[in-house]
Amino acid sequence: MAYRDLRDYLGLLESHGKLRRVKRQVDPSWELSCMARWVYQGFPEDRRFGLLFENVKGSSMSVGTALIGASRDVYALAMGATPEKIHDTWLRALRNPLPPKLVNSGPAHEVVIPKEKVDLTSLPVPTWTPGKDVTPCITACVITRDRDSGVQNIGTYRCQVQSKNQITLNTNPGRQGYQNYESYAARGEAAPVAVAIGCEPAVHLATSAALPKGMDEMHVAGALKGEPIEVVRGKTVDILVPAHAEIVVEGLLHPTGRMVEGGFGEFAGYMGHAAERIWFEVTAITHRRNPIYYGYTSQCPPSESTMIQGQANECVIHWQLIDVFGEQTVTDVAINQTHGGLMGHAVVQMTPLYGGHAKKVGRLVCEMSHIKMVTLVDTGIDVRYQQHLDWVWNSLINPATDVVIIKDACMFFDPSQDAAGRSGKMVLDATHKIGHSYTDLSLPPKHLLWKAYESWQDTDLPAFNIPQRVEHSLDWHARRLERSEKGRFLGLG
Ligand SMILES: Cc1cc2nc3c(=O)[nH]c(=O)nc-3n(C[C@H](O)[C@H](O)[C@H](O)COP(=O)(O)O)c2cc1C
Structure with a gap:
């Protein structure tokens, strides 16, 4: 991959015109997050960019946001891929995880703040929904470990700064971070935890994927990066943390205690309620020299968290449909930019092999994930092109028979x-x-359209590239027609 750590990646973003630096002083208690919101509310996706605030009131640290999830293009840059290759890269990584490399020291330990000197209020933690959130909160890579197997897990959980040395984790029994906490708490022991802020992007990408238990996100991050993630052992906890992280907060999760957490702005677009959550006491903060604080712009969609989680979820669902459930004809999955990319609408592209096949796959997706609505489309349909989707909804769905x-x-x-x-x-x-008879597409045949494209080049009409979806769709429909005319649509129709 073309970067070593977050600061290296910022250079890459900048060279693609996808990073803007803000020199003006901004207040992290309201101004920073409100300005970040305008990236999502004020710009169409293809024009969005990451932000680096270089003059943050009350802090010497710069604060970055939208650095990974400004748009699908930016997400692809963070993966070292093109947008078309996001799924291939994810599938390869999920199939070939790469263990991390343990090193003796790393930049994440350049500065060590011991327990007695810890003051979380010295970090420039933004308030993300000012006027409504109870406090500032950190959303970063929360690393925990199963006491018995020793396998680590990384999840992105909201961390509420409760005092200068206490943090609550917004995690529940369904989350692996919580289960790791319980593996210690059940024996009355405090569980080690580390919160890594500003890691190399591959770590952030892997962390937002809901992977099966026992699959360490750090291994998937290594495979996404194409080389092992360098890790160092925590200074005060037995947790391996990314050696190039900007900031790491280490601590011990109290085995029985709970604290009231929230309410905060939530990913679905509404305010959440307060609830009791597990908490930890900070045992050390380590950081690089001149650290960069990175916080996701989350809450109301469109947002960075929706983009990041949506991309990860669609790739994990794609992988599970093929590798776990054997649905080999699934060729793409897209999740729309609502509900945290987690509980919204998924579009699955596949070739049904028998009557009811598509509905079966749709039901599977509903049961195996939080997705609320699933549309199944043929391989010739672009799952990310709204006009194609409107077309198939209007023309191929019979509400009386095609909805479950x-x-x-x-x-x-x-x-x-x-x-x-x-x-x-x-x-x-x-x-x-x-078995249903459909007629041909009402578009000129491909050879005539392509010939007309050549004629176009002979004019002073504005230049354009033939979108891949047009070719794909024309080819697919031609094949479909050929097969159904011969009465052997996949040997079954
Ligand atoms: C910005 C952001 C914030 C998130 N906040 C939370 C959170 O507070 N609690 C939670 O359970 N999941 C949260 N998630 C989702 C989880 O990180 C994600 O689903 C992850 O896969 C959970 O991993 P786990 O099942 O290994 O714990 C968040 C994701 C992102 C990208």
């Missing part, structure tokens, strides 16, 4: 849920149904 409603699904942060927390899910089969 799943009742009593467990949801969270879904305003449509009932008092018991239940809502519903929906599967929409927008594939061409096997």
Whole structure:
């Protein structure tokens, strides 16, 4: 990959015109996050960029945000890939995890602040929904370890700064970080934890993926990066942390204690309520010299967290459909930019092999994830092109037969849920149904369109590139027609 750590990556972003530095002084208690919101509210996705605030009131540290999840283009840069290769890169990494390399020392330990001198209020932690959030909060890579297996987990959890040396983790029994905490707490022991802020982007990318238990995100990060992530042992806890992290907060999770956490602005777009959460006492803060603080712009979509989680989730679902459930004909998955990229609408591209196949895959996605609505489309449809999706919704879905409603699904942060927390899910089969007769596309045939493209070059009309989806769609429809005319659509129709 073209970068070694976060600061190296900033250079890459800048060279692609995707980083803007803010020299003016900004107040982290409201101004910084409100300005970051304008990146998402004021610009269409393809024009968004990361922000580096270089003059933050009350701190000598610069603060970055939207550095990884400003847009799909920026996300691809963080992966060292093009947007078209995001899924291939993820699938390769999930299939070939690369263990980290333990080194004796690293820049993350250049400065060590011992327990008695720890003061979290000295960090430039922004308030992300000013006027509504109870306090500033850190969202970073939270590293924990299973007491028995020794396997580490990294999850992005909200960390509320409760005092100058106490932090609550917004995690619940469904999360692996919580399960690791319990592996110690069940024996009355304090669990080690480290919060890594500003890591090499591959670590952030892997951390936002909901991977199966026992799969260490650090290994997937190494595979995404194409080389092992260098790690060092924590100064006060037995946790391996990224050696090139900008800042690491180490601590011990209290085995029985709870503190009230929240409310904060949530990823689904609404304010969340306060709840009791586990907490830790900070045992040390380590950082690089002149550290850069990195915080995600999360909360109301569109947001950085929605982009990051959506990309990771669509790749993990894609991988699981093929490698776990054997659905070899699935060729793409896209998750729209709502509900944290976690609980929104997924579009799955596949070739159905038998009647009811697409609905089966749609039901699988609903059951294995938090996704609320799944549309199944054929391989010729671009899952990220809204006009294609509107077209198939309007022309290929018969609401009387092609919609599956799943009742009593467990949801969270879904305003449509009932008092018991239940809502519903929906599967929409927008594939061409096997055995049904469909006519040809009302577009000129490919050879004539391509010839006209040549004619176009002979004029002074504005230049353009033929979008891949046009070629793909024309080819796919031609093949579909050929097969159905011969009455052997995949041997079944
Ligand atoms: C910016 C951001 C903030 C997040 N905040 C939380 C959070 O506070 N609590 C939580 O459980 N998940 C949160 N998530 C989602 C988890 O990090 C993600 O689903 C991860 O896969 C969980 O991993 P785990 O199952 O290994 O714990 C957040 C994700 C992002 C990108």
